[in-house]
Amino acid sequence: xRDMVLDDEMKRRLLVGLLSLLLTTxxxxxxxxxxxxxxxxxxxxx
Numbered sequence: 087x088r089d090m091v092l093d094d095e096m097k098r099r100l101l102v103g104l105l106s107l108l109l110t111t112x113x114x115x116x117x118x119x120x121x122x123x124x125x126x127x128x129x130x131x132x
Contacts, residue, residue, distance in 0.1 A: 122128070
């Protein structure tokens with residue numbers, strides 16, 4: 087019974103971590119997209 091509680095807690099932490107990573111990535115991409123909409127695309131200088 088005790089092992090099941092630890093497994094549930096570990097699954098919960100793993101899920102929260104994965105969701106955090108996913109949402110952070112999406113937020114960063116959305117910020118870049120909105121910035122490009124407002125400021126225009128970044129000019130390439132090579």
